[in-house]
Amino acid sequence: MTTPVIEVRDLTKRFGSMTALEQISLTIPTDSITGLLGRNGAGKTTLMHVLTGQDFPTSGEVRVFGQTPAENAAVLQHVAFIKESQKYPDDFKPSHVFRSAPWFFENWDADFAAQLVEDFRLPLNRRIKKLSRGQLSAVGVIVGLASRAPLTFFDEPYLGLDAVARQIFYDRLLADYAEFPRTIVLSTHLIDEVANLLEHVVVIDQGRIILDAPADELRGRAASIVGAKADVDAFVVRRGLDILKRDELGGTASVLVDGVDEVVRADALNSGLQLTPVSLQQLIVRRTGGALAQTDAEAGHSPETRTPRRARQGASR
Numbered sequence: 629m630t631t632p633v634i635e636v637r638d639l640t641k642r643f644g645s646m647t648a649l650e651q652i653s654l655t656i657p658t659d660s661i662t663g664l665l666g667r668n669g670a671g672k673t674t675l676m677h678v679l680t681g682q683d684f685p686t687s688g689e690v691r692v693f694g695q696t697p698a699e700n701a702a703v704l705q706h707v708a709f710i711k712e713s714q715k716y717p718d719d720f721k722p723s724h725v726f727r728s729a730p731w732f733f734e735n736w737d738a739d740f741a742a743q744l745v746e747d748f749r750l751p752l753n754r755r756i757k758k759l760s761r762g763q764l765s766a767v768g769v770i771v772g773l774a775s776r777a778p779l780t781f782f783d784e785p786y787l788g789l790d791a792v793a794r795q796i797f798y799d800r801l802l803a804d805y806a807e808f809p810r811t812i813v814l815s816t817h818l819i820d821e822v823a824n825l826l827e828h829v830v831v832i833d834q835g836r837i838i839l840d841a842p843a844d845e846l847r848g849r850a851a852s853i854v855g856a857k858a859d860v861d862a863f864v865v866r867r868g869l870d871i872l873k874r875d876e877l878g879g880t881a882s883v884l885v886d887g888v889d890e891v892v893r894a895d896a897l898n899s900g901l902q903l904t905p906v907s908l909q910q911l912i913v914r915r916t917g918g919a920l921a922q923t924d925a926e927a928g929h930s931p932e933t934r935t936p937r938r939a940r941q942g943a944s945r
């Protein structure tokens with residue numbers, strides 16, 4: 629078996645009394661596209677900083693290409709880290725960035741970069757300081773793609789990109805990855821947009837990993853079950869499903885549950901319940917407790933109508 633590109637064991641990172649990452653362990657498979665997802669302040673950038681040697685762990689072990697990344701040129705020469713806050717020299721233009729890129733990235737493809745410049749309609753000879761936010765994002769995205777680094781991190785680099793430009797990024801990423809497989813870690817809040825790109829998903833919440841699984845496994849795993857209140861409740865208890873959200877209207881209940889597999893799906897249908905899949909984004913939003921109040925308020929429900937994790941105490945699967 630090949631060594632995973634990234635192996636992290638019991639990593640803790642503290643900033644003074646603030647614990648940004650707490651005892652996290654994960655592996656990121658070689659030649660995969662992994663989504664690193666989580667709410668603001670979850671610890672995603674901190675993790676990427678440690679993995680790219682820009683910060684040291686407080687404790688725990690971090691291996692990138694089998695070695696410690698910090699101050700390790702042998703590792704870092706294979707790594708591209710693309711972030712929104714990238715600083716460039718004052719008088720730099722995009723043309724300077726792309727001309728100097730081959731010094732840092734041995735796989736740099738100048739033709740691919742030129743094609744991307746056209747795709748993103750990027751003015752090559754305008755000072756970076758004068759670029760719009762989207763154009764600045766495009767510079768980073770082009771570096772990340774055309775560098776073809778064996779390990780590439782995109783830390784939400786497309787914040788400024790409009791919807792068309794983001795779609796171009798996703799399309800080019802996927803096409804180029806198919807031709808030149810490599811390990812890509814994408815940190816983003818636009819989960820639904822990238823869901824189809826992802827092969828692996830890692831979700832961090834408050835410095836801890838709460839989901840780490842192949843994307844295919846997660847996609848079918850959450851579902852909404854609707855039916856008569858008593859039937860729905862009896863079903864989730866019987867199957868030991870994890871309730872992420874529950875709504876009631878008259879005698880009907882709708883529950884969003886995690887832990888759905890083929891057996892559960894067949895059983896639900898046989899029990900006369902309706903079962904519809906929910907998106908990866910919905911699963912993650914619920915798992916990280918985000919937007920609960922907002923969604924419930926929008927839906928006209930009070931928080932009390934939710935019964936979180938009630939069925940957890942129920943029968944095991």
Ligand SMILES: Nc1ncnc2c1ncn2[C@@H]1O[C@H](COP(=O)(O)OP(=O)(O)OP(=O)(O)O)[C@@H](O)[C@H]1O
Nearest residue numbers: 643646647648666667668669670671672673674675
């Ligand atoms: N240098 C630092 N000193 C003190 N606290 C820090 C430092 N860097 C990060 N933190 C804190 O660590 C936590 C994790 O931050 P991090 O930037 O990793 O989150 P994130 O998941 O990338 O968030 P976002 O999605 O908002 O970018 C936050 O609470 C942040 O305030």
